[in-house]
Amino acid sequence: MGLIDEISGSKICIDTAPFVYFIENNPKYFAMLEPLFSEIDAEKTNAVTSTITLLEVMVLPLKNNDKALADKYRDILLNSAGLTTHEVSHDMAGMAARLRAKYSIRTPDAIQIATGIILEADAFLTNDINFKKVNDIKVFILDDFL
Numbered sequence: 001m002g003l004i005d006e007i008s009g010s011k012i013c014i015d016t017a018p019f020v021y022f023i024e025n026n027p028k029y030f031a032m033l034e035p036l037f038s039e040i041d042a043e044k045t046n047a048v049t050s051t052i053t054l055l056e057v058m059v060l061p062l063k064n065n066d067k068a069l070a071d072k073y074r075d076i077l078l079n080s081a082g083l084t085t086h087e088v089s090h091d092m093a094g095m096a097a098r099l100r101a102k103y104s105i106r107t108p109d110a111i112q113i114a115t116g117i118i119l120e121a122d123a124f125l126t127n128d129i130n131f132k133k134v135n136d137i138k139v140f141i142l143d144d145f146l
Contacts, residue, residue: 003125003142007036007045007140008044009044010122011122012047013047013113013121014124014126015124015125015128016049017127018126018142028146032145036125040080040081041080048084048121049084049115050111052112052115053085057077058074086119092111092118096114099113109130112124123137123140124139126140
């Protein structure tokens with residue numbers, strides 16, 4: 001079963017890496033992600049992420065003075081149909097602290113997972129194998145679908 005089969009029609013929380021792979025046309029992952037992002041754009045699949053994603057995706061473009069790419073990321077994350085980028089709330093921060101304590105994960109990772117849990121996503125999409133130890137939400141690792 002492929003990624004789109006697992007996620008289609010559900011609510012998915014997306015980590016930073018899938019956005020980078022899709023927006024920058026990563027040859028290893030683009031074909032897998034394109035159907036997902038098409039479904040999100042068509043509002044057939046509901047996607048959420050946190051402002052941590054916005055922070056993380058913009059660092060390298062800004063460091064490289066690539067304003068066009070930074071603006072593209074910002075526009076996609078803040079203005080796409082079917083995708084909502086949520087600010088970190090007090091509830092998310094509290095959940096992230098509990099997740100950090102339980103799994104010894106980094107703060108940004110804990111906030112990303114907490115976003116999915118608090119917003120009642122069906123699953124969390126990432127390519128970071130460290131998330132495999134989290135069992136509070138279903139975790140999909142992109143490499144598992146290659």
